[in-house]
Amino acid sequence: MISKHHKLSLLLGVASFAFLLAWLVPTANATPGPGVAVKPNYPATQIDKGGSFFFKTKPGEPQTITIDLANLANYSQTLTIEPTTAYTSKEGSITYKPGKVPYDKTLKYKMRDLITEKKQKVTIPADRTKTVSFTVNPPKKDYKGVILGALYVKTENRNDNVNANNININNKMALVMPVMIKSQDKKVNPKLTVPSIKPDKSGSQTIINTKLANERPTTIKGLEIKDRIYRKGNPKKTLSKNQLYQLSMAPNSNFQTQNDFGKNALLPGTYHLSLRAHDQNGNHWKIEKDFTVSIKDSVIYNNNNWWWIALLIALLLIILLLLYLIYRQKKKQKELLKDQAK
Structure with a gap:
């Protein structure tokens, strides 16, 4: 069973994590769902203990990070944890949702590629916690600025979860734990x-x-x-x-x-x-x-400006007609010169 002290620690961690998401590293909002809490266990190289991972790396030196997953629901839950690379959504916000993303051509390192474990699935009994670890492999050379991604935690659907009216309740939800690394202290300004x-x-x-x-x-x-x-x-x-x-x-x-x-x-x-x-x-x-x-x-x-479209088509036809007339004229001149040369 989860002790009251441990529960309090996890909830405080989640609160700090939510504050960080709002101010330090904006991200996608978690959807309502079953009780799940995520808490980072900071490595010794952690820079800011604000609710997510932000630590310094050495070239080519792997670091292991762990998170505590707490199932606060009264039934067993299966969670999938997947590393992702941060990108900007079409709404103009930093997000970490997995899937096909058209990354910018200037992106040199993707966080997902730097993490050994691509996806982990764990089942946690009711009112229990489980620790999951991931290995971050930083670039072999010093790099400028930061590399940003996340551990994307998603619950599985419970089809057997019904309410009093025998209607299935969708208990699927997602949470993100940002992971940001750097190797230099030199500030990089955005462009x-x-x-x-x-x-x-x-x-x-x-x-x-x-x-x-x-x-x-x-x-x-x-x-x-x-x-x-x-x-x-x-x-x-x-x-x-x-x-x-x-x-x-x-x-x-x-x-x-x-x-x-x-x-x-x-x-x-x-x-x-x-x-x-x-x-x-x-x-x-x-x-x-x-x-x-x-x-x-x-x-x-054009937005239903049909008269402009008609005018453009008419102009295009006129241009094509003029080109045809010029072609015919040049062809006649060549034939005339040919006849005169005989």
Whole structure:
């Protein structure tokens, strides 16, 4: 049985862990479910005892980390623990959910690849605890900044768990225990860039997708973004603007923001994105970038501006007709010159 002292220790650990998730390393929220508590057992190299793993490594020297899993429910539970790599969700927050993730090209080390045990499954009896260990294998050379990931703890469904009305209750839940490592004390400042800007559609609405990337091995927290889009050469007429608050980004990751183009026609030509951003640590970014909308993009992505589409098609037909007439004229001239040479 779990002693009252041990239960209190675990609950305090979970409380500290929740505080850390909100302020130090933003992450996905745990879903409601059965009683499960997760507590880290800090290694000797731990830097900050704030509720998650954050420790210093030596090149190529493995470190073992352990977590205590407590089953606070009145029935046996099976848990799956899987190491993951941190990334930035489409909502603009640091997350650790496993699955196929389009990692940024600047990401050099993935936490999942550095942990020996890829997945562990344990069954814990009611009101008991179990300790699970993982081996972290740091890069063989010193690395800049931090490498961020997590131990993703997920419970299995209990199909036999029914309420008084014989309705199955879904008791599946997930918790994350962040794992962050570094080998140097030198501070690394984040670098925010815009790798690409492309038109798209959301339902029937024309949008502009702007990919934002954090190209450095460090987190961005408290990120605020303001941007506007206008046709190049006409900065006084704003076609779309956007404002986002309280975002966070994982090291070497990216996500997309969307600008609603509203009722404005997406005409072919060159446009300009003017973006301003800053984070809670005083970093500021000013990004100015042109992007081009082709005739094809305009036809595909316009928001029901059918008269513009009809005009574009008409212009395209006129261009094709002119090219055909020029071709015919040149062909006749060649035939005439050939006849004169005989």
